[in-house]
Amino acid sequence: MKIMEGYEKVKPLFTRLGGPGAKVNEELEKNVRQIIDAVRRGGDKALFELTGKFDGVKLSALEVEKEIIESAFRDTGKTLISALETAAENISAYHKNQLKQLVKDNKNGALGWLMRPLNRVGIYVPGGLAPLPSSLLMTVVPARTAGVKEIILATPPQKNGKISPVTLAAAKIAGVDRIFSVGGAQAVAALAYGTETIPAVDKIYGPGNIYVTLAKKMVYGIVGIDGLYGPSEVIIIADGTANPAYVAADLLAQAEHGSMASAIMITTSKQIADMVNAEVEKQLNSLMRKDITVQGLEQRGLIAIVPTVDQAIELSNLYAPEHLCIVVKNAESYISKVQNAGCLFVGDDALEALVDYAAGPSHVLPTEGTARFGSGLNILDFVKLTSVVKTGKKDIKRLGRAAAVIARAEGLDGHARAVEIRLNNAGQGGN
Secondary structure (H helix, E strand, C coil): CEEEEEEHHHHHHHHCCCCCCCCCCCHHHHHHHHHHHHHHHHHHHHHHHHHHHCCCCCCCCCCCCCHHHHHHHHHHHHHHHHHHHHHHHHHHHHHHHHHHHHCEEECCCCCEEEEECCEEEEEEEECCCCCCCCHHHHHHHHHHHHHEEEEEEEECCCCCCCHHHHHHHHHHHHCCCCCEECCHHHHHHHHHCCCCCCCCCCCECCCCCCCHHHHHHHEECCCCECCCCCCCCEEECCCCCCCCCHHHHHHHHHHHHCCEEEEEECCCCCHHHHHHHHHHHHHCCCCHHHHHHHHHHHEEEEEEECCCCCHHHHHHHHHHEEEEECCCHHHHHHHHHCCCCCCCCECCCCHHHHHHHHHCCCCCCCCCCCCCCCCCCCCCHHHEEEEEECCCCCHHHHHHHHHHHHHHHHHCHHHHHHHHHHHHCHHCCCC
């Protein structure tokens, strides 16, 4: 990995603008818009044609039958089923705690609010090349925990024309209501506008390639979206107490996502920098995806050496990474200084890979600097808040004059009169 030393020297590398889909050529955007328009006009027929064109698969039906889902669940190995169920239980427990702590009605008093789950949501799970049951669990389980009434899954078929049995088994465990064999921008369009077979949803969730990301961006407003996701990334802040083998393993785990993934370590120790670099080379040789991992390390891998942990955290806050690991002495004392991170890991054994699969928090996280303003997928993404107003004559006496004055300043005398007619009668009793 490339090693650079000096706070001021490396600082420019941690400053970035834009976000997922920010730097996209006009031709690609035009292609995605054409796909969306084709689905909007052609419905199911367009989905069959686009699946044949982009996935090389001729489908006989869009929806996966219940019998196929049940068969996939029965045929999946017991060890894997047990692992998926364990992950689902932990994800559910984590989000149930969020539900208990964060989502509460307040119907007392004159002013309050109602929290209500969304009616129907669409979950997109990539999977044309390889199954991603973890991504399915990380999106569907929070939705189910939040009380969403209907969960629709869209995922692309494999080259054999079928959805992976592992994905179907995970969908059954998570509680998906209906599954459709469609991927890419066309899946997003179908979920947004609806077709003869696929119902339109209220909000779309899940990561995907640039076509999926752009499609979500284009249909926003017709439906809600959870966010726009780019390549995965990690920053590991380490000092001389860090375990070099652990840090190297975590960097490699990130880099195996591919050439666009960011695997970055910021350290206060030149010795640790050299030891981690040596460990990376050593462990790299035993990875199945060595070639892909090497591309990630060469293109977006970095070891930066700075004088202090505080400076390392400053760089991380500037970068706003998807994952931030703090592996230093008294790591917990630095938590309050972290401002921008999708998910924070504290200590040697708080590893990203555990959260990726089974710990509890969703692994669907903000990327490419969007952790400056965005959050990881959570229970609040699946509910909406409705304000409740029960004001009476006392409230009108207290606030009516100010409201009327502001309304007239805006030239909206109808608004002012609606207040004043009550203000004039407010002294006649009542609450």
